[in-house]
Amino acid sequence: xxxxxxxxxxxxxxxxxxxxxxxxxxxxxxxxxxxxxxxxxxxxxxxxxxxxxxxxxxxxxxxxxxxxxxxxxxxxxxxxxxxxxxxxxxxxxxxxxxxxxxxxxxxxxxxxxxxxxxxxxxxxxxxxxxxxxxxxxxxxxxxxxxxxxxxxxxxxxxxxxxxxxxxxxxxxxxxxxxxxxxxxxxxxxxxxxxxxxxxxxxxxxxxxxxxxxxxxxxxxxxxxxxxxxxxxxxxxxxxxxxxxxxxxxxxxxxxxxxxxxxxxxxxxxxxxxxxxxxxxxxxxxxxxxxxxxxxxxxxxxxxxxxxxxxxxxxxxxxxxxxxxxxxxxxxxxxxxxxxxxxxxxxxxxxxxxxxxxxxxxxxxxxxxxxxxxxxxxxxxxxxxxxxxxxxxxxxxxxxxxxxxxxxxxxxxxxxxxxxxxx
Amino acid sequence: xxxxxxxxxxxxxxxxxxxxxxxxxxxxxxxxxxxxxxxxxxxxxxxxxxxxxxxxxxxxxxxxxxxxxxxxxxxxxxxxxxxxxxxxxxxxxxxxxxxxxxxxxxxxxxxxxxxxxxxxxxxxxxxxxxxxxxxxxxxxxxxxxxxxxxxxxxxxxxxxxxxxxxxxxxxxxxxxxxxxxxxxxxxxxxxxxxxxxxxxxxxxxxxxxxxxxxxxxxxxxxxxxxxxxxxxxxxxxxxxxxxxxxxxxxxxxxxxxxxxxxxxxxxxxxxxxxxxxxxxxxxxxxxxxxxxxxxxxxxxxxxxxxxxxxxxxxxxxxxxxxxxxxxxxxxxxxxxxxxxxxxxxxxxxxxxxxxxxxxxxxxxxxxxxxxxxxxxxxxxxxxxxxxxxxxxxxxxxxxxxxxxxxxxxxxxxxxxxxxxxx
Numbered sequence: 001x002x003x004x005x006x007x008x009x010x011x012x013x014x015x016x017x018x019x020x021x022x023x024x025x026x027x028x029x030x031x032x033x034x035x036x037x038x039x040x041x042x043x044x045x046x047x048x049x050x051x052x053x054x055x056x057x058x059x060x061x062x063x064x065x066x067x068x069x070x071x072x073x074x075x076x077x078x079x080x081x082x083x084x085x086x087x088x089x090x091x092x093x094x095x096x097x098x099x100x101x102x103x104x105x106x107x108x109x110x111x112x113x114x115x116x117x118x119x120x121x122x123x124x125x126x127x128x129x130x131x132x133x134x135x136x137x138x139x140x141x142x143x144x145x146x147x148x149x150x151x152x153x154x155x156x157x158x159x160x161x162x163x164x165x166x167x168x169x170x171x172x173x174x175x176x177x178x179x180x181x182x183x184x185x186x187x188x189x190x191x192x193x194x195x196x197x198x199x200x201x202x203x204x205x206x207x208x209x210x211x212x213x214x215x216x217x218x219x220x221x222x223x224x225x226x227x228x229x230x231x232x233x234x235x236x237x238x239x240x241x242x243x244x245x246x247x248x249x250x251x252x253x254x255x256x257x258x259x260x261x262x263x264x265x266x267x268x269x270x271x272x273x274x275x276x277x278x279x280x281x282x283x284x285x286x287x288x289x290x291x292x293x294x295x296x297x298x299x300x301x302x303x304x305x306x307x308x309x310x311x312x313x314x315x316x317x318x319x320x321x322x323x324x325x326x327x328x329x330x331x332x333x334x335x336x337x338x339x340x341x342x343x344x345x346x347x348x349x350x351x352x353x354x355x356x357x358x359x360x361x362x363x364x365x366x367x368x369x370x371x372x373x374x375x376x377x378x379x380x381x382x383x384x385x386x387x388x389x390x391x392x393x394x395x396x397x398x399x400x401x402x403x404x405x406x407x408x409x410x411x412x413x414x415x416x417x418x419x420x421x422x
Numbered sequence: 423x424x425x426x427x428x429x430x431x432x433x434x435x436x437x438x439x440x441x442x443x444x445x446x447x448x449x450x451x452x453x454x455x456x457x458x459x460x461x462x463x464x465x466x467x468x469x470x471x472x473x474x475x476x477x478x479x480x481x482x483x484x485x486x487x488x489x490x491x492x493x494x495x496x497x498x499x500x501x502x503x504x505x506x507x508x509x510x511x512x513x514x515x516x517x518x519x520x521x522x523x524x525x526x527x528x529x530x531x532x533x534x535x536x537x538x539x540x541x542x543x544x545x546x547x548x549x550x551x552x553x554x555x556x557x558x559x560x561x562x563x564x565x566x567x568x569x570x571x572x573x574x575x576x577x578x579x580x581x582x583x584x585x586x587x588x589x590x591x592x593x594x595x596x597x598x599x600x601x602x603x604x605x606x607x608x609x610x611x612x613x614x615x616x617x618x619x620x621x622x623x624x625x626x627x628x629x630x631x632x633x634x635x636x637x638x639x640x641x642x643x644x645x646x647x648x649x650x651x652x653x654x655x656x657x658x659x660x661x662x663x664x665x666x667x668x669x670x671x672x673x674x675x676x677x678x679x680x681x682x683x684x685x686x687x688x689x690x691x692x693x694x695x696x697x698x699x700x701x702x703x704x705x706x707x708x709x710x711x712x713x714x715x716x717x718x719x720x721x722x723x724x725x726x727x728x729x730x731x732x733x734x735x736x737x738x739x740x741x742x743x744x745x746x747x748x749x750x751x752x753x754x755x756x757x758x759x760x761x762x763x764x765x766x767x768x769x770x771x772x773x774x775x776x777x778x779x780x781x782x783x784x785x786x787x788x789x790x791x792x793x794x795x796x797x798x799x800x801x802x803x804x805x806x807x808x809x810x811x812x813x814x815x816x817x818x819x820x821x822x823x824x825x826x827x828x829x830x831x832x833x834x835x836x837x838x839x840x841x842x843x844x
Contacts, residue, residue, distance in 0.1 A: 076823035077816040080751045080769045291755045291767075317748075317823040326739075329502045333713045338760045345713075347502045394499040401498035401739040404826060 003030045003045055004415065008053035008379065010037055011392050012060050012369040013353035016301065020369075021392040026050065027058060029375040032415035036371060053379050056409060057395055060367045061376040062321035063122040063359035064115065066219075066260040066281040066310030069137050069150075070095050070104075070128045072111035075314040083225075083290045088160070091314070095128045096162045104133035111313075112140050117405050117420060118320040119378045120311075121413050122147040122363045124219055124258050124281075126192055129153045129165050131173045135180065142187045145413045147363040147376075149256070151192025151219050152177045156203045158235070159194075171206040178214040186363075188216065190255065195221040196232035196245050208250030217255025218246055222280075223269060224261035225292040241268035243278075252276040256362045260310060261286075262300070263293045270305060279306045279362060282354070284327035286315035294335045297328065297354075298346050308359035309351065325351040326400040348397045379410035425452045425467055426837065430475035430801065432459055433814050434482050434791040435775035438723065442791075443814040448472065449480060451797040454837035458793060475801050478831060479817055482789045483798040484743035485544040485781035486537065488641075488682040488703040488732030491559050491572075492517050492526075492550045494533035497736040505647075505712045510582070513736070517550045518584045526555035533735075534562050539827050539842060540742040541800045542733075543835050544569040544785045546641055546680050546703075548614055551575045551587050553595045557602065564609045567835045569785040569798075571680070573614025573641050574599045578625045580657070581616075593628040600636040608785075610638065612677065617643040618654035618667050630672030639677025640668055644702075645691060646683035647714040663690035665700075674698040678784045682732060683708075684722070685715045692727060701728045701784060704776070706749035708737035716757045719750065719776075720768050730781035731773065747773040748822040770819045801832035 006029065010022040028035040028045055036042075041050065071091060078090040098104045115123055123141070125148060127134030134152040141148045152174055156167045165173070174191070181189045191207050193199040199207075211218065223229040223242045232242045239245050243259075246252055252272070259273065262280035273280065282295045301307050309324050310316070318324070328351040336344035360367020366376045380403070382395035390398065399407055411418040428451065432444040450457040450467055458464075463472065493513060500512040520526045537545060545563070547570060549556030556574040563570045574596055578589045587595070596613070603611045613629050615621040621629075633640065645651040645664045654664045661667050665681075668674055674694070681695065684702035695702065704717045723729050731746050732738070740746070750773040758766035782789020788798045802825070804817035812820065821829055833840040 076820035076825075077812060079748070079819060079823055080767070082767075285752070288752045288756055291759050293759055294756075326501070330707070330710045334710055334716075334756060337713050337715055345502070345504075390499060397501060398498035401501055403498075 003028055003048045005045055005048050005050040006058060007050060008056045008058040009392055010058045011396055013349055013357055016350050016353045019349045019393050029415045032375055034369050034371055034373045034375055057380040057382055059378050059380055060356045061121040061378055062119050062355055063367055064120045064311050064321050065124045065258055065279055065308035065359050066283055067123055067313050068126045069108055069111045070098055071314035073107045076317040079289050092160050092163050098128040098130045098133040101132050105136055108137045108140050112144055114319050116144060119408050120321050121376050122360055122366055124149040127152055129155055131177050138181060138187055142185060147366060148187040149190035150187060151190045154193045154203055155198040157198060157200050159198050167200055167203045170203055175210055178210060190216055191218045193220050197235050204249040211251050211254045215254045217257055218251040219258045222259035222262050223264045229264050241266050243269040243272035247272050263295050273305055279308045281308045281310040282328055283310040283312035283316050284324055284331045285317060286312035290315050294331045298344050306358060307354045309355035321355050322400045325355050375412055375415040377412045378408050381407050381409050425450055425470045427467055427470050427472040428480060429472060430478045430480040431814055432480045433818055435771060435779055438772050438775045441771045441815050451837045454797055456791050456793055456795045456797055479802040479804055481800050481802060482778045483543040483800055484541050484777055485789055486542045486733050486743050487546045487680055487701055487730035487781045488705055489545055489735050490548045491530055491533045492520055493736035495529045498739040501711050514582050514585050520550040520552045520555040523554050527558055530559045530562050534566055536741050541830050542743050543798050544782055544788055546571040549574050551577055553599050560603060560609055564607060569788060570609045571612035573612045576615045576625055577620040579620060579622050581620050589622055589625045592625055597632055600632060612638055613640045615642050619657050626671040633673050633676045637676045639679055640673040641680045644681035644684050645686045651686050663688050665691040665694035669694050685717050695727055701730045703730045703732040704750055705732040705734035705738050706746055706753045707739060708734035712737050716753045720766050728780060729776045731777035743777050744822045747777050797834055797837040799834045800830050803829050803831050
């Protein structure tokens with residue numbers, strides 16, 4: 001693959017507090033990887049093909065580190081329910097439908113297309129307990145060129161009779177699932193015990209053995225609500241924190257550990273997560289919709305815990321990670337209002353960093369434009385109707401707050417353009 | 423005008439807790455007004471023209487009871503600032519630009535078009551202190567057929583030197599403004615003292631006299647933050663509540679009184695508002711963005727105060743009232759989380775009622791489909807990709823949560839279709 005150049009206003013976040021801005025510049029891409037960014041075309045590339053996006057903005061594509069692919073078709077309904085009604089009336093019956101592969105295909109096809117439409121090219125996805133449907137999702141994401149982790153869900157207790165497995169079935173189906181995916185491609189399998197309250201200790205231990213045998217990580221919900229934090233310890237007597245359940249099972253030793261919500265982490269949860277380099281995934285709309293509270297994001301970042309952003313469709317209603325970036329800033333302000341200590345608010349740049357470079361690090365070198373990173377990128381038209389020329393940071397912010405998929409004018413994965421009709 | 427029929431799934435809220443649903447039905451419109459809703463075409467209308475929208479949803483158009491038209495061009499930027507930076511760096515300098523009429527025209531043209539695009543046909547709008555620009559906004563809304571109140575803003579103290587008037591100028595310009603608009607059309611003038619901290623007592627008293635002379639109401643911000651509530655009483659010694667400032671000035675006697683935010687109303691504020699039938703306007707995104715807190719909507723509704731919904735562009739970033747409906751439900755859940763008393767959460771139906779029928783009542787008979795109401799309506803395509811047929815309430819909810827202007831397939835004001843290219 002020859003070097004290609006793209007001209008525009010190039011923006012990314014090398015660190016949480018730095019927005020790198022190269023206006024009116026050229027990004028050189030060699031074999032799908034970023035080679036460098038230049039104010040003028042360097043002599044060595046003077047014969048390279050150059051695509052000119054004018055003053056449109058070129059930004060890294062987004063990562064969604066917590067999303068239920070199977071709930072995609074139910075997004076935006078039942079949102080004024082309380083959690084138990086939402087689970088029992090909407091979510092559990094809907095997920096039970098995934099035993100029918102033709103139903104699953106329709107849902108997952110639409111889900112994967114819509115992620116790509118909204119610029120999410122890297123995703124950590126919950127399937128359902130159904131292996132065949134989860135297999136289909138895995139291959140669909142592979143076929144579309146995405147980066148991802150896909151988990152077959154495990155639930156062997158405290159679950160409705162139409163959405164439960166025996167411990168043995170759960171482990172056997174999981175092993176068949178792991179066995180059929182080498183994990184050598186861009187999409188990899190991950191273990192996905194739903195959460196501690198729906199998994200027996202025997203199941204967790206069995207999953208830990210599979211983690212060791214197949215070298216894979218874990219994706220689940222952790223201290224996602226006061227109820228869940230208490231229920232986890234009630235179901236696992238003798239354990240001292242929600243995180244300890246996964247650590248003692250050996251689920252955090254062989255791959256990434258990715259925990260959704262993490263709203264009420266104890267010191268012990270944080271110690272364990274830090275030790276294993278775990279991700280805590282902030283899902284602002286979802287934790288609002290299910291009345292779970294607001295993650296102490298700024299404090300956890302200061303404590304050097306890894307933070308990512310998730311849509312949590314369909315607890316969250318919007319699949320667009322850029323909207324969750326805006327929402328993360330908003331919720332940090334509400335947290336400051338209700339728990340004032342002058343340190344809760346985050347900036348747009350910080351939220352963008354968590355949703356791109358930091359979240360992307362779990363997939364490899366994606367989510368930034370430093371040399372050697374994959375050119376997984378979006379070209380954004382940023383609605384220049386304002387009264388003075390906006391700064392790059394303001395244009396990025398405006399896209400996150402009021403933009404939609406129509407503002408995404410081009411999409412690249414590994415340097416290849418994905419053609420997509422909005 | 424002959425009777426016309428529209429076929430679809432017809433949905434509106436006759437009261438806060440009732441969603442009226444007429445699936446697969448016909449709404450008859452006579453001279454721009456709703457005549458009735460029928461399951462089959464009545465004999466008397468068998469020769470009437472009928473437009474068939476299939477199973478698309480026909481709903482009342484939205485009312486936005488608090489929006490700064492002049493801030494439209496700055497929406498979605500500076501949202502991670504604290505309030506003082508947002509005002510001083512963005513809002514005040516931007517509003518100062520409205521002394522230039524050509525600048526104002528560009529902003530207001532885009533603003534009015536975008537309201538209509540998103541289905542807001544009735545709006546209570548803040549201009550700026552500049553009379554000519556506000557005149558232009560007034561006539562633009564008239565020209566487009568909207569219903570509205572438009573206010574020339576007053577600010578004679580505690581304001582930046584580039585955005586302040588003398589008391590005399592403020593009153594004189596306001597009188598010229600009122601004098602040039604009879605108020606007999608669908609768009610009417612309203613008084614718009616910015617808020618108590620930027621208006622002297624002398625100015626308020628003068629505005630009260632104009633209210634009596636020109637029979638107009640008042641639109642301002644009330645107890646919008648802890649700071650504002652305290653500052654208002656500091657600026658107006660001898661007054662016991664923010665609302666008393668407007669009541670004593672005589673600003674609540676001659677037209678509607680519409681108060682934005684109302685987050686910390688005292689018993690006295692509520693008593694005065696109830697006495698005058700005032701509206702309290704909940705602007706969920708804005709009060710989040712400026713860290714002001716969450717209106718006690720459910721409690722105020724129970725106390726029989728009138729509640730409306732506002733976009734508060736550009737403290738709020740989104741002009742779409744349907745998104746603020748969803749956000750109002752979300753914030754009610756966050757309020758329940760932080761101030762738990764089992765009574766804070768509201769339903770989608772309740773939020774929709776406040777944004778349509780209740781808010782609409784200030785403009786006349788708009789916002790509902792009972793007999794005699796104006797046919798100010800939207801035809802909504804509600805994205806039927808779900809696993810089971812959705813109820814009308816679920817389809818309405820889904821539009822509010824994840825829809826956008828592309829889902830609005832037709833728009834009617836006074837029975838006339840507004841042709842609009844998305």
